[in-house]
Amino acid sequence: MPRAWEEEDILWDVDDCLNNTLLRIDDSGCVVVNLDHTIRLLIRESDCLVKMGVDLPIVCHSLYAKKNYFTLVNDSLQFLLEDYLRTVRRVKLEVRPLFLPQVVRLSSLLLPGLRFVGWTSDDWREFIDRANAAIKSFDVLVTRVHDIYTNRIIYMLSGMQEVTLITLPEETPWSVEEFIENVETGCRNACVELNRKSLMVEEAVEEVLDLVKKAAQQIKPTEINPDFEFLIAEGGL
Incomplete structure (x- = not known):
């Protein structure tokens, strides 16, 4: 199972990640894009699973789409x-x-x-x-x-x-x-x-x-x- 789903709770974090604002100010005071790493990881690993023919959880399927x-x-x-x-x-x-x-x-x-x-x-x-x-x-x-x-x-x-x-x-x-x-x-x-x-x-x-x-x-x-x-x-x- 991909690393993104080793902990079941991470799927429940998706809603919180999607509720983030588009931008944020990082620790150095710079404005950066605020796309959470969890979203990036789930999409990347969903892509790998799709290529392997593995069924995706509904949350990951929605993100991948x-x-x-x-x-x-x-x-x-x-x-x-x-x-x-x-x-x-x-x-x-x-x-x-x-x-x-x-x-x-x-x-x-x-x-x-x-x-x-x-x-x-x-x-x-x-x-x-x-x-x-x-x-x-x-x-x-x-x-x-x-x-x-x-x-x-x-x-x-x-x-x-x-x-x-x-x-x-x-x-x-x-x-x-x-x-x-x-x-x-x-x-x-x-x-x-x-x-x-x-x-x-x-x-x-x-x-x-x-x-x-x-x-x-x-x-x-x-x-x-x-x-x-x-x-x-x-x-x-």
């Missing part, structure tokens, strides 16, 4: 968590404070899977689809913000550092009058250029803030961890 279902949900959850971590981790360090309210909203979309959506719930697909859609939207937002930050803000700030106030003569020295005139002209031109670049940086920053605010309206979790509610208070990002 749902093998594809458990595989689908388990894999969907694994992909969901991997995409979530990949997207959050790729946020540049320089703009992470700006994204903190967004990350709180995004992580809050996982709360249903941690609290009440279980392996027998009919709304598991809705939960996963909603979270996946939010992650994809967040990924697009991160890409756009990174593009603006790198190609417009940082690029312009680097250009501002290269603006020359005055270029000293290499051969014939200037008179005092020429020096004053050239300094005034150089500073005037530099001021115009710096002001132009500053306005472009300001425009880029405003565009980033506008993108983040609009994205906040799209990610609306049903509940928020109360420890982080202050980060997304009304009127904030």
Whole structure:
């Protein structure tokens, strides 16, 4: 007899295992898929018994018939968590404070899977689809913000550092009058250029803030961890 059925009581544990939520927080503080080892073991050993032509207990037969279902949900959850971590981790360090309210909203979309959506719930697909859609939207937002930050803000700030106030003569020295005139002209031109670049940086920053605010309206979790509610208070990002 397979190891999973050496103890008769383990069959009675199936109901408890199926009542588990889809996700849980492990000992290291990470969110993981909460498919109990008992379910995995019973399905695997049921598969072996079927191939041997051995009749299955009714509980195991029911689980085995749902093998594809458990595989689908388990894999969907694994992909969901991997995409979530990949997207959050790729946020540049320089703009992470700006994204903190967004990350709180995004992580809050996982709360249903941690609290009440279980392996027998009919709304598991809705939960996963909603979270996946939010992650994809967040990924697009991160890409756009990174593009603006790198190609417009940082690029312009680097250009501002290269603006020359005055270029000293290499051969014939200037008179005092020429020096004053050239300094005034150089500073005037530099001021115009710096002001132009500053306005472009300001425009880029405003565009980033506008993108983040609009994205906040799209990610609306049903509940928020109360420890982080202050980060997304009304009127904030």
